[in-house]
Amino acid sequence: MKLTVLFDELLLFYGRQNWWPVTDFGKTVPEYKSRTVFSKKQKLEICFGAILTQNTSWKNAEKAIESLNRNKILSIEKISKISEKNLAELVKSSGFFNQKAKRLKIFCKHLEKKHDGNLQKMLELEIPGLRNELLSLNGIGNETADSIILYSAQKPVFVIDSYTGRFVERFFGKKLLEKVSSKTAFGKKLDYIGCQNFFELQLPKNVELFQEFHALIAEHSKTFCKKKPDCSKCFLKKDCFFGLS
DNA sequence: TACCAGGTCCTCG
DNA sequence: CGAGGACATGGT
Numbered sequence: 001m002k003l004t005v006l007f008d009e010l011l012l013f014y015g016r017q018n019w020w021p022v023t024d025f026g027k028t029v030p031e032y033k034s035r036t037v038f039s040k041k042q043k044l045e046i047c048f049g050a051i052l053t054q055n056t057s058w059k060n061a062e063k064a065i066e067s068l069n070r071n072k073i074l075s076i077e078k079i080s081k082i083s084e085k086n087l088a089e090l091v092k093s094s095g096f097f098n099q100k101a102k103r104l105k106i107f108c109k110h111l112e113k114k115h116d117g118n119l120q121k122m123l124e125l126e127i128p129g130l131r132n133e134l135l136s137l138n139g140i141g142n143e144t145a146d147s148i149i150l151y152s153a154q155k156p157v158f159v160i161d162s163y164t165g166r167f168v169e170r171f172f173g174k175k176l177l178e179k180v181s182s183k184t185a186f187g188k189k190l191d192y193i194g195c196q197n198f199f200e201l202q203l204p205k206n207v208e209l210f211q212e213f214h215a216l217i218a219e220h221s222k223t224f225c226k227k228k229p230d231c232s233k234c235f236l237k238k239d240c241f242f243g244l245s
Numbered sequence: 246t247a248c249c250a251g252g253t254c255c256t257c258g
Numbered sequence: 259c260g261a262g263g264a265c266a267t268g269g270t
Contacts, residue, residue, distance in 0.1 A: 056267075056268095057269075059269080092267070096265045098265075098266090100265095
């Protein structure tokens with residue numbers, strides 16, 4: 001099954017996901033129809049959310065964001081200034097709170113140092129430069145970097161997470177992946193860039209498509225394609241490599 | 246009770 | 259490289 005067809009089926013079944021941001025709704029820009037414009041604060045919130053949700057349920061991460069918002073410290077300056085200990089307390093619900101407090105501060109201090117405390121300046125970088133810069137920060141790995149690029153900077157990179165890896169490997173089977181993902185090929189384990197190439201080489205580089213597709217795969221992975229999958233009830237069974245075996 | 250959730254870093258072969 | 263452990267809360 002082609003990826004675009006898969007996307008259509010997922011969208012039809014689950015509807016639009018509209019991940020991010022959470023603190024306020026974006027404004028719709030008429031000429032681009034469904035594309036939304038985010039405020040500075042919302043873009044920052046997305047970056048924080050990407051860090052706070054690391055290996056953690058979104059619900060718990062969301063609580064932490066709300067706590068930051070309630071305490072009026074959703075700003076680069078405030079996060080830089082607050083003590084790590086107090087910050088950890090505020091983001092407690094997201095788990096790994098000591099690490100995450102540290103990571104939020106590292107992120108904000110980097111912005112102050114390299115971009116005059118202006119997130120937008122960093123987000124305007126070209127994808128490769130932006131990605132490398134994000135990856136250079138302690139606490140930001142592939143997925144977090146790509147989430148920031150796709151959802152905050154709104155540039156087209158396909159985000160891979162554990163859901164996506166699991167789903168793709170089951171649905172398409174490893175062999176097909178190796179074929180399509182070209183040189184970065186999959187070794188024994190599904191690697192991040194290989195999986196990302198699998199999507200990016202087959203899809204038009206469209207931000208909204210990437211945003212929704214990723215979110216839909218996550219939704220599907222929570223509904224049917226769980227760790228312990230519910231293949232019998234899954235509407236994709238007839239086209240699924242794994243579901244057929 | 247045990248397991249899982251929108252990962253990343255560090256250490257050690 | 260790659261396996262293995264640490265980090266930790268809240269929901270089922």
